[in-house]
Amino acid sequence: MxxxxxxxxxxxxxxxxxxxxxxxxxxxxxxxxxxxxxxxxxxxxxxxxxxxxxxxxxxxxxxxxxxxxxxxxxxxxxxxxxxxxxxxxxxxxxxxxxxxxLDLRFEETDVLTVIYAVITPAAPIFLGRLVHTQRELTLRLDDIRQAREHERILDAQAVLAKERTQLAREMHDVVSHQVSLIAVQAGALSVSTTDPNAKTAAENVRKLSVGTLDELRHMVNLLRASGSSTTELMPQPTLSDLDRLIAGSGIETRRTGTAPDGIDTAVQRTIYRTIQEALTNVRKHAPGGTATVDIAHDGTDLTVTVGNTPATRPTLTLPSARHGLLGLQERAALLGGTVVTDTLPDGGFRLRLRLPISGRSHVSSA
Structure with a gap:
């Protein structure tokens, strides 16, 4: 009712x-x-x-x-x-x-009538004020509950901001130090060695280390900015940065196809991070192999395929929890897409990202 x-x-x-x-x-x-x-x-x-x-x-x-x-x-x-x-x-x-x-003789019955006449209207007045006060108390209790909930959220955000700041400090002090040493030693090796292959490899290591430091710096800034309404987030990569990513990957890579114009930045970031993770996996698991990056679209879906040939050099076993692929699948799922990986018959590997793009063109994303 x-x-x-x-x-x-x-x-x-x-x-x-x-x-x-x-x-x-x-x-x-x-x-x-x-x-x-x-x-x-x-x-x-x-x-x-x-x-x-x-x-x-x-x-x-x-x-x-x-x-x-x-x-x-x-x-x-x-x-x-x-x-x-x-x-x-x-x-x-x-x-x-x-x-x-009531007449004006004020007999005993008239006195009782007056008393009753005073009590009768007093009852609805007191009852109305009581209900009014109850409603006000209910509203104030709701305000107090909302204020406490807001205070709890603020406390949780303060704790989270503190933890993020501590994590950013650890990343800066530990990881950046190690990567900086790698970059310095790789630069020294590229200068001192006379072997062309070693010089090229050392120079690639130095470039990758510098790029990693730059990404780490961005991540530290993001962690420190989280929870702050006055600090703007650092610019995120878009498709215009793909050529630089491929050129700095140290992998012989062929790129084909283009993305449609006007896709929003969330889709562009997902494509960039997918290709970045795929090329990183090629460096780790298929050294010496070549890669292809193909971007295709049919008006409703956009497909990004990154494939690579088998390794031509010995593979160095590195620890991996497959967090990178899980992260890509989560990114794609947020946009309604999928990430599929499979092994090719010749021993190579292929990663395919599929995203719906119908209705997402010309939409800005923060």
Whole structure:
């Protein structure tokens, strides 16, 4: 049952009770008219409570019909907080209750009538203020709960920011130091050696180390910026950086195909990171092999295929938890795509990324 139907049922019940109290069948014409006006205007008490209360007073004074006035008085107490207004309405209700049958002799029964006339309007006033206070307390409790939840979130963010800062510091102090030593030693080797192959390999190692340091610096900045509303994130790679990535990979790579114009930066980052991870795996698991990067699209899906030939040099076993491929699958899943890998018949390897691009063109992404 929705709120409107519930309110209509409540109004109908209250009007019926007030009509019974007014004794419409036996009322004189003047009392009957005043009672009908009071009953008709009761549904408006939520919008104009003071006006409705004033309109019900004639019925109270003429015929002693009290229920309609008490209902209106309850609405005044519920919706208005002015003490003087409430006292004034209570006095008027008391006067209207006393007026029909009270003479000026002030007998004992008249005193009881006055006492009853004071208590009767006081009840809806106190009840209305009680319900009003309960509603305010409920709202304040909700505000307190929201404030506590917000405080809990802020505390969690502060702890997370502290942990990220510590992690960024460790990455900078430990990893960057080791990679810097690799770059320095590779540079020294490329200068001192006379073997062309060794010189080329050392120079590739130096370039990769420098690129790794640059990526590490970006990651450290991202970690330090997380949770801060005033620090902007570092620029992320896009498809315009692919040629530089392939040229610096140290792998003989052939690139074919192009991506459609206007794809958003989230798709571009996913393509870039997929190709980057695939070329990294080629360096680790297929040294000496060549790679191909093919980008194709058919208007609805975009496919990026990175394949490589088998290794031509001995493979150095390196620790791996396959986190890179899992990360690529998670990136693709966020965009509604998939990543599939398989081994080729000649011993090579192939990684294929498929992303839906329909409806994602010309959409900017943060």
């Amino acid at each position: 929705n709120r409107v139907v519930r309110l209509l049922l409540v109004d109908a019940c209250l009007i019926a009770v007030a009509a019974i109290d007014a004794n419409l069948g036996r009322a004189e014409p003047l009392a009957l008219g005043a009672a009908l006006v009071a009953l008709a205007i009761l549904p408006l008490r939520r919008r104009w409570p003071v006006f409705v209360f004033a309109v019900t007073l004639p019925a109270l004074a003429i015929s002693g019909s009290v229920i309609a006035t008490l209902i209106a008085l309850y609405s005044v107490a519920l919706l208005r907080s002015n003490r003087y207004l409430l006292v004034g309405c209570g006095v008027l209700a008391t006067a209207g209750y006393v007026f029909p049958g």
